[in-house]
Amino acid sequence: MTALTPDALVHVALIEVALFGVLAVLALAARERAEFRRSRSVRRIGHLQDGLVSGSARAVHAFGRLPRSQQPGAAAMLARNLSGAERRRIAGWAETSGLLGRAERWSASRRWHRRLRGVRLFTALAVGADQVLPRLADGDARVRVAATQLAVELAQELGDAELERLTGLLGDRDPGVRFAAGDALCRLAQRAVRPIADVLADPAAGGPLLRSALQVAVVVVDPAYLSSALRLSAHPDPDVRRGAVPVLSHLGGGEASSRLAVLLDDVDAGVRAASAEGLGRLGRWQSAAALGRGLRDPSWDVRRASGLALLRLFEPGELVLLRALHDHDKFAADMARLALSSRDGHV
Amino acid sequence: MNPLHGILPFAVHQFGLLVIGYFVVVNLFTALLLVAATRNLRRFVLADKDEPRSRLLGSDVAPRISVLAPAYNEEATVVQSVTALLTLRYPRLEVVVVNDGSPDGTLEGLRTAFQLEPAPVVFRSRTRTAPVRGVYRSATTPNLVVVDKENGGKADALNAGLDLCSGELVCAIDADTLVEPDALLRMVRPFLSSPDLLAAGGTIRVVNDSVVRHGRVVQARTPRSFLAGVQTVEYLRAFLFGRLGWNSLGGNLVVSGAFGLFDREAVLQAGGYLHGTVGEDIELVARLRATAGPGSRHRIHFVADPVAWTEVPESLRVLGRQRDRWHRGLTDVLRRYRGSILNPREGALGLVVYPYFLFVELLAPAIEAVGLVGFAVGLAFGAVQPQFALAFFLFAYGFSTLLSAYAVLLDQITFPRGARRQDVALQLLWTLLEPLGYRQVTVYWRLRGLVRQLRGNTQDWGVMTRRGFSGLETPDDRPTAQAL
Known part of the structure; x- marks a missing residue:
């Protein structure tokens, strides 16, 4: 109680008032910053979209004038709305402007959020298989999830090894990664049939892997699963049997x-x-x-x-x-x- | 010499120490929540950066979500509310509207607008509900199911929806809640990565004075009226670092009834919503955690970014009833689950969460009231120096406003929603005014609720008068009064 003298309390209250002032200024400044960024990005990106797609040097130069911190987000936003040659053009520009170099460095960073950002940028631009696909084995689940999405974007370029790695994620220890891998394989449609059939036919495959693979098999139905599904319908794990049933009924x-x-x-x-x-x-x-x-x-x-x-x-x-x-x-x-x-x- | 002259100052002094000790402990814990929430928010923002939000859209393996919307006498707004729900962005969505025996034209309105056709289903009643009169499906929107049942109250309507819906996850919302279009896409994320999750709650914000079009908030505004304004700050503080902080400190005990996502099977196994309590949302969460048992599936997660908007009361009478009811609900839950309080077998839930809710949330109004009276008595008898009282008041006031200002700052850094400068300034003004009078009045309401509950008044909901969203709705073709 001796420390709680009126004078001490008043001093603390004055410090509180000062801190309140600081927080208030920071809150207003944060609003101004967010608003400034938002309006400028929207305006510039709106103007730049056509220019960048057509490869206009002026547009590329103008994009380069965006703050470095905003360039990845802006490039991703532009690329996600495009496909085919137009998207490749944005990716080409990102490479010449050094953005992909940054994404590559981020992808190899020790910090999970940087790796995540790098992988997401590559995914948005639908490039960077060499940098991103190894991230399917990343130590952080969020990065693995992001890497599965590039696999979908690069469906035609995926080799057997990558498909196998992606299918292996169906048995990942993290449920979020299992979900993302299943979702990616469903989107790969017919390309997913063989790796899924291989997993279902593997007698050493564990319960979680089989359950996730069966979920995908229901969506991407193929007669190649029949013999495995029949075998798995007698699996000792009831969850696996339960998963095999809809596959059989769809076949x-x-x-x-x-x-x-x-x-x-x-x-x-x-x-x-x-x-x-x-x-x-x-x-x-x-x-x-x-x-x-x-x-x-x-x-x-x-x-x-x-x-x-x-x-x-x-x-x-x-x-x-x-x-x-x-x-x-x-x-x-x-x-x-x-x-x-x-x-x-x-x- | 009167012996009281010696005893009274001593008693007041000791009592003062007790109150100050309580104040310090509570505020230290609040600061701890704030630190935990800040860490959570930082992680969240880093993970969220540049995330393609539409990834889940079009997914064939996303869990099915049933949105349960109980409706009672909602004739005027039900079509608009349901239309807004049907436009929520989620790949496997079912909207189940439960007409809780409305005597007005709620069902007819739905029948006409959505071309409802009888769609009988074979369902098992796993919860206690009033009889179901009919089940309808929309001919134009097949993912809309309307359940018509006899009146039984909100919990009863939600239970009927739980029995009849087909989703693995259920989202319970209030009829007067506006949900942001991609809120479900955000809210479902923790369920995908945590199979042990029982429920997830999202942020509720105050919609008063905001611009609403077609059941959507198109421009968030800070209310100009005192009561709604101070509640904006209160909600911000409660959701942004109150509930978020609990994610790291033993898990949440509250998922707002206005907007929450639940594992349907877990809710059904727990017996659904309870009748006969005014705090059915907090009771359900407590029961879910109790049913799951220690060491098993018992996580309740708060997700900061999915947002639902609600209209807060703007009259003292209605607000008083609401706070009274909330406190009765909390008292009821803590009485029902008193065995969990300080129970080491419950882990953090028993040793941190329940004691916090008991000593800070439940008993705070009583202690604050006693403290205020004690200070007054102390001042009157000269046992408390006026300078000390004033200095302590300034200190407490400053701390409280600091917390609120920090919440405003966090909000602007993490979720800037295109707020105008004057809206942020107004929020800061409300942070300054909220501890002056308003909080003391809420102490009275909460104390009243506590006393009423202890005296056995457990089920009186009171009449909640609201303007409704039709009043807030702004037509497309003319600017809003606020925009002028």
Whole structure:
């Protein structure tokens, strides 16, 4: 308490007043700076876009007059809105102006945020495979995520090694990287088929890798996955089995639907529900009896999926549902009633 | 000699020490939150620089999000609000409007505007809700689902939406909240990188006096009226470094009911929103963390940049009711989860978060009130020197304004939204005025809420009168009054 004399408190209060003044000035200055940057960038970039795309020396010179800190962001903004030859022209200009050199240095920096910035600039300009693709193995997850995006931009230039590295990220320890790799592979579409098929066929592949690969396989469906998906539908990990089911139902065919019917008796309720849903999607009337059994499943989700799947089989399915209304299993009868009601327009 | 003359100064002195000690501890903790928030913001800004925001758009593997919008007697604004929700930028979006038994034309308005058709679904009621009368899907916008149910209140409507929606993540919003177009793209990011996340909250800002067009805030303005203005500063401080700081100090306990993103399965496993409490948002978060148990999935993250806008009360009566209700909600939650307070098995949640909410958030009004009365008594009996009281007041006032000014600065550095110079200046003015009178009045409201809750008044929401966004909406073809 001795330190808390009125004089001491007043002194502290005066310091607070001074600090308040400093903060207020800084806040106003920050606004002015942001506004100045925003208006100048918008104005200049608007003027420069056409000039840079056509390779006008005046435009290139004017762009060079932008503050160095703003050049990467401005170049990225311009390039993202372009494609093909126009984008390559911006990248060419970025190289001659030294911007790509800076991005290269950033990409090799020890600081994660610099590497991230470098990778993002290369990605926006769709160049720099040599600098960025090694970053797929970067120690920082955010940088790895950014590097996956360049892989999408450079889809045609990706070699087998890069594709393999990208696919390997599906088993990354960081979920965000797994997501980004999956997203990138989905965007690569047919180019992703072979590496995904390789992962699915690899008996040594772990659970997280398989689960992510199966997610991609559902989006980029290809018959090349069939044998692996059939094998994985018997995998000890229920999450992997659950992932294999939609792949089978998207592939279709006799083998897949027979396997789905078998999976209606899986120990995991999620697998059973997914199988019922898959059988509904395939719409094979031969599945009606198996789905009828699904109406008696102890899991509500499986009963619901079976009921809705039966509706998708039309007459054969509806016949099973009508019979199930008088089933001795009250849960089966209830689900049949709900499914038929939903067909008839009732909640 | 009267013995009181000796005892009173001693008691006041000891009491003063206690109050000052409390003041110091609270402010040190606030400073700690501020440091943590600044570090978080710096990391965030570095990671966000030049990030292509549209990366998630068009993704086939992005998690599906269902936006739950309860509506009760929203006939005038519901079509506009839903249109704004449907234009949110997110690749796999479902908008579920729950008409909570509105006696007005809410459902009819939706039916006409979006060509609703019956779309019965087989769903399992995993939460307690009033009966659902019908489910409709839009013929023109297939990702719009309208649930018509009997009236049961906001929690009940949200529960019905939870049962019926199909998203892996659910975004609960208030009917009077305006969400920025890319808010979901930003809000979903922590869910992609952290599978242990239960919920994420975003920043709520004050929309009063801002320019709104087609359900979007096109120009953020600082309110000119005193009450709305000081609340702007209050919100800024609470969200920018209050909640952000908690990300590093044990996780958040509050995800605003006006705008939050939740793991749907986790919410359903926890039993959905609770009926019979006025703080259903904070209660849900507390229950989610309690249900998850120590050491398991129990992260609640605050994301600084996704923004939703809300209209704050501009009358003392309405604001008083709101603060009273908030405090009753907090009291209720801390009473329900009292077993977690100072429980070492809960980790940081039990040892830091709950004690903070108990001693700082809940008891602060009581301690502040007692402190103010104590000071007054001390001054009256000469036990406190007037110079000391004045100096202490100046010191406390200065500290408080410093915190607010720092929040304004952080906001301008990290999220400049094209604010005009006069808006920033006005914000700084409100930081100076907020501790003078307004905060003392909120102490009274919060104290009233605490007492009412302790006396068993747990469910009275009070009538919240708002102008509504139709009043804030600015037509395209003429400039706003604010712009002139």
